[in-house]
Amino acid sequence: MLLADLGADVIKVEHPEGGDDTRAWGPPHAHDEATYYLSVNRNKRSLALDLRDRDNRRRAEELVRRADILFENFRPGTMDKYQLGYEQARQINPRLVYCSVTGFGAGAGAALPGYDLLIQAVGGLMSVTGPAPGQPVKTGVALVDVLTGLHAAIGVLAALRHRDATGEGQHVEVNLLTCLLSSLVNQAGGYTLAGKVPGILGNRHPSIAPYEVFQAKDRPLVIAVGNDRQFAALCRGLDAPELAADPRFAGNTSRVAHVDELAEHLGKLLSARNAADWFEHLTPLGVPCGPVNDLAQAFDLAEHLGLAPRATIDGPDGPNGPSMDLVANPIGLSRTPPRYQRRPPRLGEHTGDLTAWLDA
Known part of the structure; x- marks a missing residue:
């Protein structure tokens, strides 16, 4: 979504039956849709494809051929099963930047499920978060998911820079566990550099007071x-x-x-x-x-403070219906500011137009 805000044409490929899991992650709801889904899907178009179907898979391959970037967050090996893994995709489009987001990497942790709460627990974040020792608490938002998405976007932008200079795409890989460890900054550094295993301090800081x-x-x-x-x-x-x-x-x-x-x-x-x-x-x-x-x-x-934290966009009934207030993109750009052109799409909303484009 952040890349779409900054000008990318993002096509969200979803299974025709149910689509993105976050569509069902409610309450709360607005406009008869889960606000969780609405919060992270503006400026996208939805293409419903069943990758088990030969014609649908052919369309997915054609989309790979035309794309600059492919993001996927299946368990490792799933895209290979559909002949859309990195090695297959780079044969179709050598300029493609292919980004894989996993929970625990593609090696020994490939089969482990990557849910934010699980990563907060096993990745150490909960061990330093809570009211008192022995009372670990998760953060109030899926912070590891957000941090991993930001790392993925940074990696993709670096890969695009390389592609524009050399014509060569590459595979960008990020996983929830090491993105969390990197984001623990001073707490993780205290361990790697000094062997200090931090604990829960409640609302206090380990190195600064008050x-x-x-x-x-x-x-x-x-x-x-x-x-x-x-x-x-x-x-x-x-x-x-x-x-x-x-x-x-x-x-x-x-x-x-x-x-x-x-x-x-x-x-x-x-x-x-x-x-x-x-x-x-x-x-x-x-x-x-x-x-x-x-x-x-x-x-x-x-x-x-004049920071304009809301972005108003047309609702599902278009400009004549009630609008949606979404959270604004926080990046300020003097020449190419974030845009808010499309409301979060209904499942498969753009399948007809996109299928005609891919079949042309």
Whole structure:
């Protein structure tokens, strides 16, 4: 979808019976469709093909011949069964950029199912996420799926750059497990470089303090201090400059070592006022802070800041019917900004036109 927003003509190939699994992932629903599906499928056309059917497979081969990029996320070996694996596809179209997305790679983990929750568990993300040690929690969104999609898009763009320079396509492979390990950045680096196996810290940071959630008078408030200057500003804003001079809290390393004591002091001070009051008071002092918003409040904030977080597009009844508000593409481009031209397609909606084009 991100590539489609940026100008690609994306043809979504689906089985005629049911199609994309996310079509059934509801509630919630809007326009009689699952919002999960609607959230990731704008600007695409849907082509319904049964790859077990000879004529349908011939059309798929013709689509490969004409395409710049092919994305597939079957289990390894499935596309080979339909004569559409990478080696077969590159014979049809040597310029093709062929991207395979798997759960655990095409080797020893080829048979393992790649679901986001499973990867969060076995990939270590849940081991550092949760309220307290021994209480692992998944993230509130399918984060590993999103991170893997972003890595896939980056890999494809690099391969296209190479193809444009040399005329040669290639196979791009990404898997959920190693995309997660790469995205664990400092936590993974602490293990590979120093042998440190991190654990659950709740809302705290392993290397920075104060960097956590505190309870203000009315609701939770985040304080995200990243250096000594910001900590000193926080102490002034709380009318407690003596905390910045305390040897236990004067430097970041010592603050991390005494994080429980620091949190106790700050918690008492921050509980005296509402979160919005602290935000308005501390932010001008250079203290990174903010209330814990729900999604409605988060969208309101983005709109207040002029960031245009929504993309409005025609609904299933066209321009004369109710419109859809989707989440905007966050990439800003001065010459070729993201476009929002097609609503998420119904299953097989464009099969007639695309079949005629492929058969021509």
